[in-house]
Amino acid sequence: xxxxxxxxxxxxxxxxxxxxxxxxxxxxxxxxxxxxxxxxxxxxxxxxxxxxxxxxxxxxxxxxxxxxxxxxxxxxxxxxxxxxxxxxxxxxxxxxxxxxxxxxxxxxxxxxxxxxxxxxxxxxxxxxxxxxxxxxxxxxxxxxxxxxxxxxxxxxxxxxxxxxxxxxxxxxxxxxxxxxxxxxxxxxxxxxxxxxxxxxxxxxxxxxxxxxxxxxxxxxxxxxxxxxxxxxxxxxxxxxxxxxxxxxxxxxxxxxxxxxxxxxxxxxxxxxxxxxxxxxxxxxxxxxxxxxxxxxxxxxx
Numbered sequence: 001x002x003x004x005x006x007x008x009x010x011x012x013x014x015x016x017x018x019x020x021x022x023x024x025x026x027x028x029x030x031x032x033x034x035x036x037x038x039x040x041x042x043x044x045x046x047x048x049x050x051x052x053x054x055x056x057x058x059x060x061x062x063x064x065x066x067x068x069x070x071x072x073x074x075x076x077x078x079x080x081x082x083x084x085x086x087x088x089x090x091x092x093x094x095x096x097x098x099x100x101x102x103x104x105x106x107x108x109x110x111x112x113x114x115x116x117x118x119x120x121x122x123x124x125x126x127x128x129x130x131x132x133x134x135x136x137x138x139x140x141x142x143x144x145x146x147x148x149x150x151x152x153x154x155x156x157x158x159x160x161x162x163x164x165x166x167x168x169x170x171x172x173x174x175x176x177x178x179x180x181x182x183x184x185x186x187x188x189x190x191x192x193x194x195x196x197x198x199x200x201x202x203x204x205x206x207x208x209x210x211x212x213x214x215x216x217x218x219x220x221x222x223x224x225x226x227x228x229x230x231x232x233x234x235x236x237x238x239x240x241x242x243x244x245x246x247x248x249x250x251x252x253x254x255x256x257x258x259x260x261x262x263x264x265x266x267x268x269x270x271x272x273x274x275x276x277x278x279x280x281x282x283x284x285x286x287x288x289x290x291x292x293x294x295x296x297x298x299x300x301x
Contacts, residue, residue, distance in 0.1 A: 046279065048272075049272050049275045049279070050276055052070075052269050053070050053074075053269065053272040053273040054066055054067065054070070054071065055269070056069065056269065070273040071273045071276070073270050073273070074273035074276075074277055075277070078249065078254070079251075079254055079270065079274060082249040082250055082251040082254040082274075083251050083274070083277060083278075083281075084249075085165075085248065085250055086234055086249075086250045086251040086252070086278075087234070087281065089165065089168065089169060089172070089233060090229075090233040090234040091230060092169060093169050093172040093173055093176055093229070094176065094229035094230040096169075096173060097172075097173050097176030097177045097179070097180050097229050098180050098222065098225055098226045100177050100180070101177045101181045101184060101225070102184050102222065102225075104177070105180070105181045105185045108120045109185060109189060120181065121185065123178065124179070124181040124182050125178070125182060126178075127174065127175055127178040128175050128178040128182060129175070130175060131175050131238065131239050132238035132239055132242070133238055133242045135174065136171070136238075139170075139171050140162065140243070143155060143167075143170075144162050144163075145162070145163075163243065163244050163247055164244070164247070164248065167243075168239075168240060168243060168248055172233050172239070175232075176229045176232065176233060179228065179229060179232065180225050183224070183228060184218075184221060184225050187221035187222075190217075191217065191218070195209075195213055196209055196213075199212075199213060220289070223289050227285050227288075227289045230285060231282055231285070234251075234281070234282065235252065235278070237252040237256065241253060241256065251278060255271045255274050255275060258270050258271035258274070
């Protein structure tokens with residue numbers, strides 16, 4: 001048999017496989033800086049948090065031993081209440097912000113005005129990154145107890161309070177809605193017009209198109225946007241600290257109090273345990289999102 005039957009021309013599958021094998025080590029080498037950066041910036045802090053959450057150091061002898069005391073305390077009493085409060089606030093604001101953000105993004109995508117799209121996306125990029133103490137001060141001056149809008153509209157007489165769960169939710173929506181707009185606009189752009197035309201030609205209504213085509217294709221992006229909004233609200237600290245202090249139980253505020261010793265001293269390891277609890281909750285949320293993302297990512301290629 002001649003050698004030509006066993007050789008692999010460059011355009012064949014064998015040639016492609018050999019090229020991929022040759023590129024493999026170089027690909028890993030190219031990603032090495034990213035892996036090192038990820039390990040230093042995420043792996044080392046995560047390891048330190050996990051180590052501090054499950055160990056206890058004897059102040060007298062300096063001996064370190066494993067313990068589950070800190071994790072147990074982080075799931076009891078006011079610490080557990082702060083975790084529940086953060087999950088409730090993050091879930092509610094992520095859901096409302098996601099729905100409103102999708103509606104705004106859909107209006108922008110379907111609009112024929114290029115100027116409207118540019119203005120909306122630019123404003124969303126600015127507002128999504130506006131937070132912390134400046135945002136808290138802006139809301140206090142506007143709808144606080146002595147705020148301009150509060151006095152003009154007599155919001156106090158209507159039972160409005162900025163320094164409450166509801167007030168903090170409104171403040172969080174200020175930057176969560178623009179963030180959802182930025183996330184979902186590319187996914188809406190990925191919905192091909194041919195799909196809508198094919199559905200219309202087959203007698204499908206607008207609701208049927210969204211029910212059977214649009215929403216299933218957008219489901220990973222929608223869920224991914226919800227996860228991003230949830231994580232952003234869940235980890236927010238400066239805005240809540242400047243606005244409500246300790247009146248609304250949030251885990252980030254409890255961590256800050258435990259680290260600074262505002263309430264009790266010697267609670268640093270409990271703060272690390274609370275941080276580990278936050279990481280586990282975020283991991284559970286991501287575990288729901290990733291399988292759906294891989295399942296339907298091919299539709300938006």
